[in-house]
Amino acid sequence: MARSRLMIFDCDGVLVDSEPLAAKAYERVYERHGMPGVHGGIIAQCIGMKQSDIIVKIKELTGHQFPPAAAGDIWAETKLLFSEELKPTPGIAPFLSGLAGDRCVASSSSVERINHSLSVTGLSRFFGEAIFSSSMVRNGKPAPDIFLHAAEKMGAQPADCIVVEDSPFGVQGAVAAGMIAIGYTGGGHTYPEHGARLKAAGADFICADWHEVGRQLAGLGVPA
Incomplete structure (x- = not known):
């Protein structure tokens, strides 16, 4: 199973x-x-x-x-x-459509900004009310607070969580929380050293697109 x-x-x-x-x-x-x-x-x-x-x-x-x-x-x-x-990252909507299991958002942005971003890009339907902001915890990333808060609210153990992050601060927070960290380099702000910096921050995998994220998740036993 x-x-x-x-x-x-x-x-x-x-x-x-x-x-x-x-x-x-x-x-x-x-x-x-x-x-x-x-x-x-x-x-x-x-x-x-x-x-x-x-x-x-x-x-x-x-x-x-x-x-x-x-x-x-x-x-x-x-x-x-x-x-x-604002646009969604390329391929994210099909990826989320095929993703089985629980998912949530854990962002340094305010709840208003997260909700606006997801609404403008048509992604709100994939998350419902499973939205968590650093405004809900004491310390922002790279502290693990937001990830631990999200896991608790979603009823998951940290060791059973997989985080997708694009910043070294976010990866550091996920690692500090005891979670698997996937470093994502598919955004418009990526740069030549992006993947190496995410890896240095502790990312377990580096993925340049959502197809690669799906392949890594399959290796972890997550249908995507």
Whole structure:
């Protein structure tokens, strides 16, 4: 009998191809507040973090202190871009259609952003209310909190969970939670060293598309 597994998916850069759009939103908003120079290379170092941690990281990298009262501007700009341009990652809808067993989303983004992303891309139907955000736990990725929270709520043991992540921070969190980590490099923000960095973070497998994810899951006894 096949072992029951819980599939845990990151949202940004895994389910939806959002990272290039999110980086553009940060660039625009920082520029609008008189803080130029926050470019894609800087934002790339923040992938996998929640917004409050990204703002701290940008300050470390650039010296720019974003005004706390304007934090809502980042989501407003991001939401606008997502509504106009956000797409699912290539092949994810057919993959989810064929996936058996329980699945959920565990993301550093806010619940509102996750739900908007899934709605715009037509992926909401695959997850229902099985949506978990770092806003629900004390520590964001690379801490394991969000993954352990998701497993508990879904009634799964950490050792029976498989996480699909696109960021080193996310992979580190999954590994710290005692879960199998699949590093996904099929998003529009991927780069030549992407897979190697995910592997160095502890990913058990590196997959450039959903067909390869399916092959790895089959090897683990998960129908996909």
